[in-house]
Amino acid sequence: MRVPASEPDRPEPGTGPEPRGPILFAEDGWSWAWIFAAPLFCASAAVFELVAGAPVHWLMLTVCAVASAMCHGVMIAATRVHGRVRLTPTTYIQGTEELQLDRVQEVLPLPGDGIPEASWETARTLGELREVPRRRRSVGLRLDTGAEVRAWTRDPVALHAALEAAVRSVGTGTGTGSGTASDPA
Known part of the structure; x- marks a missing residue:
């Protein structure tokens, strides 16, 4: 079943169903x-x-x-x-929001010490939370529309590496399938 672009893909109440395919990166909320x-x-x-x-x-x-x-x-x-993160070869899930990786144009560099704040560090966060939660750090993504958004996690280095590899494999055609999702921008 396809969901219109104006409506986000929402999992069932609770933690939501696990996405199909291998999980490249996963993080849950509290135990x-x-x-x-x-x-x-x-x-x-x-x-x-x-x-x-x-x-x-x-x-x-x-x-x-x-x-x-x-x-x-x-x-x-x-x-x-709301703190759930899943990355599959084709989809990034942040809370209840799904982003198809074929929409990601670039995984932006992580912020470094002494480097001025990047534009993506104030961009909209993925998921339904307004800001990145405490003890979490963000990873910037540039979408095919040119908009920048923030994914977030406890381990931004691992998520950044996993996102780069997954976006690269989707870009080279080695990822599997694509679909429609809500416009996260």
């Missing part, structure tokens, strides 16, 4: 293991109260553990949707 952080902290508080001989606040510790786990669950689910 679901973090949902146990608050309950473990509350359990350790209960153990501390038992060891100290103080009255244990079972009801309050239980309420705090459950409420915190629920809040963490919402945040984890959001980061697993």
Whole structure:
């Protein structure tokens, strides 16, 4: 099924389906293991109260553990949707936005120390977030329309290398297939 160019390709709620073909680069949001952080902290508080001989606040510790786990669950689910990165031989996925690699004209050089800010460093970010999240760095892309956009990741050097190789293989015809996607510019 083809999606009109005015509508972005959106995966199902959650983390979305995995793209077809080999995954050249992948990154997810937070791990679901973090949902146990608050309950473990509350359990350790209960153990501390038992060891100290103080009255244990079972009801309050239980309420705090459950409420915190629920809040963490919402945040984890959001980061697993919006912080998801997948690169296949034909597609780059950032959050819920898909960009076909045949639309990428050039992977721009990474910023260096002492080098003035490049124009792509203030360009629109791919995905639905307005800015690059904390502890993430961006990789600039120039599209076939001339527009520049920012992909982002925890490991910009690895993503840059993977994107360069994938764009080069699509440009030489060794990539497989192409399709339509929303206009990310």
